[in-house]
Amino acid sequence: xxxxxxxxxxxxxxxxxxxxxxxxxxxxxxxxxxxxxxxxxxxxxxxxxxxxxxxxxxxxxxxxxxxxxxxxxxxxxxxxxxxxxxxxxxxxxxxxxxxxxxxxxxxxxxxx
Amino acid sequence: xxxxxxxxxxxxxxxxxxxxxxxxxxxxxxxxxxxxxxxxxxxxxxxxxxxxxxxxxxxxxxxxxxxxxxxxxxxxxxxxxxxxxxxxxxxxxxxxxxxxxxxxxxxxxxxxxx
Numbered sequence: 001x002x003x004x005x006x007x008x009x010x011x012x013x014x015x016x017x018x019x020x021x022x023x024x025x026x027x028x029x030x031x032x033x034x035x036x037x038x039x040x041x042x043x044x045x046x047x048x049x050x051x052x053x054x055x056x057x058x059x060x061x062x063x064x065x066x067x068x069x070x071x072x073x074x075x076x077x078x079x080x081x082x083x084x085x086x087x088x089x090x091x092x093x094x095x096x097x098x099x100x101x102x103x104x105x106x107x108x109x110x111x112x
Numbered sequence: 113x114x115x116x117x118x119x120x121x122x123x124x125x126x127x128x129x130x131x132x133x134x135x136x137x138x139x140x141x142x143x144x145x146x147x148x149x150x151x152x153x154x155x156x157x158x159x160x161x162x163x164x165x166x167x168x169x170x171x172x173x174x175x176x177x178x179x180x181x182x183x184x185x186x187x188x189x190x191x192x193x194x195x196x197x198x199x200x201x202x203x204x205x206x207x208x209x210x211x212x213x214x215x216x217x218x219x220x221x222x223x224x225x226x
Binding site: 009034041042043044045046049089091098099100102103104105 | 156215219220
């Protein structure tokens with residue numbers, strides 16, 4: 001069946017360093033991959049998405065990389081700040097789909 | 113805009129009790145959905161709706177009912193609460209337009225069933 005999973009449940013980085021959060025997916029029919037950020041006590045918030053015909057997309061301080069050969073997705077956060085502390089989820093969807101399938105989540109903590 | 117609002121924020125139920133979790137959005141979104149989030153897990157879809165009068169089941173619908181009488185509101189009803197329904201519940205909404213439904217989430221309701 002469909003599944004979206006993450007390699008590491010926790011990630012700890014120094015403030016100012018770059019963070020890389022990984023995600024593996026199994027559904028090769030997915031058209032879109034999305035990263036959400038969930039701060040403590042809040043609902044998930046959209047960060048960035050990437051279409052399956054792309055291999056890289058950049059936003060403000062974030063970059064998403066997609067490797068369809070190995071079904072791997074990553075989120076890179078540049079110059080990590082304390083406000084980046086959160087749980088990050090990857091999710092997948094199909095064109096016009098009515099559902100998102102979420103992965104387990106990675107907790108990112110920032111060391112001062 | 114208030115966005116997506118959920119009430120209550122916290123709720124404790126006894127096994128067998130029923131209750132309704134409220135969700136409302138003021139963005140005129142056609143699509144609304146309910147997810148549950150268990151510790152250490154991602155979000156799992158319970159039910160969703162693509163418009164008033166239309167609902168469908170998600171991944172984990174058993175024990176829950178929904179209805180969509182207006183565009184704004186999408187309540188989730190627990191018919192007979194069980195400890196396995198202890199979770200955090202999130203409501204989300206979005207427009208129905210390509211390429212996919214970029215969803216806006218509410219703040220969540222933390223439910224404990226004893």
